[in-house]
Amino acid sequence: MKDIEILSGAFEKIRAYIQENQNDSQPVVKFKSPEELKEVFDFKVGENGVSENEFLELLDKYLEYSVRTGNKQFLNQLYSGFNFPAFIGEVFSVLANTSMYTYEVAPVATVIETEMISLMNSYAGYSDGDGIFVSGGSNANLIAMFSARNRIFPDSRFEGYDRNNKLVAFVNEQAHYSFETAANILGIGAKNVIKVKADKNGKLISSELEKEIAKAISRGEKPFFAVATCATTLLGAYDPIEEMAEICKKHNIWLHADGSFGGSLILSDKNRYLMKGIEQTDSFAWNPHKLMNIPLICSALLVKKRGTLQHNITDINTDYIFHDIDAIEDLGKKSIQCGRKVDAVKLWFAWKYFGLEGYQKRIDNLIDMAVYAENIVNENPQLELLSERNSFAVCFRYIPKNESDLNKFNLELRESLRKSGKSIVNYGYIGKTLAIRLITANGELQKSDIDLFFANLLFEVEKLENAIFNA
Incomplete structure (x- = not known):
């Protein structure tokens, strides 16, 4: 009671x-x-x-x-918003409290995850693809690198990685740090993740990738893995997948698309041109907990070739758990986790609720809101856009009337706004310049929410400038 x-x-x-x-x-x-x-x-x-x-x-x-984080003034992280049907899905999956290793203990959830992976593969253009829900984008990136290593050196699954093979990977210089972590975990070594030069908007330069591959080969190293980032963390830049795919095919390099931030753009007919060539990649990390507003964690790794993930696992002869008695694949056989949370169910509830067209409109709205925010920055002479907007991120700073240290002022501005509780945005550095970064990740954002953010920001500006003037 x-x-x-x-x-x-x-x-x-x-x-x-x-x-x-x-x-x-x-x-x-x-x-x-x-x-x-x-x-x-x-x-x-x-x-x-x-x-x-x-x-x-x-x-x-x-x-x-x-x-x-469900408040529409939370513009701080790459995730935001409250998704009611997904929340209900989370509650009910926790209520059932099952694990995703076998159909026997997770019958409905197993069929749902299989359906979600199939649907997501259809967007990626993987006609014979596979996939698994994982514990975050970093984990998806690790398994992608793991799969690439096992393709080029199948015996490494049993014998371990031979350092004499000198494997090297290639990422955008603004790529997520998880690739260095993955190389560390796999014994390849973080220093063997080569950072390829990006242009001024954060997009990897394909000719520079070609050069870095040639340099690695000349040093006696073995290129095996390259990453096309689909929305960099700070600038929201999308790497040129088609150009990278051509280079990787020539050198037999696994091409992974890291869509941990911006992968959901693939749902948009109007904007998915930024991911043109995605079907030519070997794997794709996609986090619905970002732009689809699914409660954390909800991440999937998709692979182009069926059987790739199960091939990674060295021993699945565990008859105390896998009995092969039901006419469906036990998903635990292709996961590096045994106990695994039910994450596909909340995505399924949300997608069923909004529908394919409804989610497409939500993603398009995020781009529209970023464009609107960018226009406000450009129209205000005291605000400076620090990089061309690529997608969902708008990076800018305020130019005060009587302050020479712009980094110091904008950091104080961001902190003053954050601690006021009215709005929260993050910041980062473009070179040595501090940029305030606004992220449009909440699918329910409206122009009035963006207007309110800038009103709150300028209110804090006035307070800071008055404090400086009166000091």
Whole structure:
């Protein structure tokens, strides 16, 4: 009875929280320092449990002081927004509490994941493709590199990697750090991930890739893996897949598309030209928890050739778990995880709810909102666009009237805005220039939300400039 009463109270808090996210006046975060949080919460676990009321109070406090990533002023990360059908899917999959290794324990979820992988492969143009849901884009990138190593040196699955083979990989100089981590884990070594020069907008230069491959071969190294980034973390740039595919084919190099950030653009008929040639890649990392607004984590690795993933696994003769008695593939046979969370189900619920056309409109809207934000920056003489907008990221800075250190001012501006709780955006460096980075990742964004962000930003500007003037 106690659990049912707590559940009733918890769902009332969820309902209120969802409603509050639609309210522009709600702060994105009630910022407190770590020490201040320790004054609000008793984080230590005691000998005895807490009462029903104390438990519900803890739920209140957790939500009150967490960042509201569903708030439309959360423009900080590569993910944002609240997706109701996906949230319900998450709740029900946790309620069922199963694991994805066999059909026996996850019958409905296994069929759903198989269907989702098939649908995602159809967008990628992998007619005989395969795939698996994984624990994030970094994990997808690791398995892609793992698969490439096993293709070029099949015996490495059993014998290990021979360093005398001198494998080298190639990525955009602005690619995600996970590729260096993957090379470290696989024993290839992070220094053997060669960073290829990008143009001023962050897009890998194909001729530079060709040069780096030639240099590696001349050093006696073995090129085996290259990455086309589909939306870089800071600038949202898309690498030239078609040009890279031609080069990789010539040198028998596995080409992986890292769409961890921008892979969902593939859903858009109007904008998917940025991923032209995706069907020529060997693998594709796609994170629906980014631009499709599925609750974290929801990531998939797609591979062009069926059987690739199962080939990675050295021993699946485990008759205590895999019985081969049902007329469907046990997904655990192609996963490096045994216990694996049910992540495809929440994506399925959301896709069923919005439909193929509905999701296409949501992705197109994200580009439209980025274009709108870019236009606001260009029309304000005090705002400077620091890089041509590629996709969902708008990088800019404010030019103050009486301040020579622009990096210092813009960092203070970003921090002042973040701690105000009104809006949150991130920042990064383009060369030595600090850029405020606005990301349009929430599928429900409207022009009024972008207007409100810039109004909040300029309000903080006025406060800072007045403080400087009066100092």
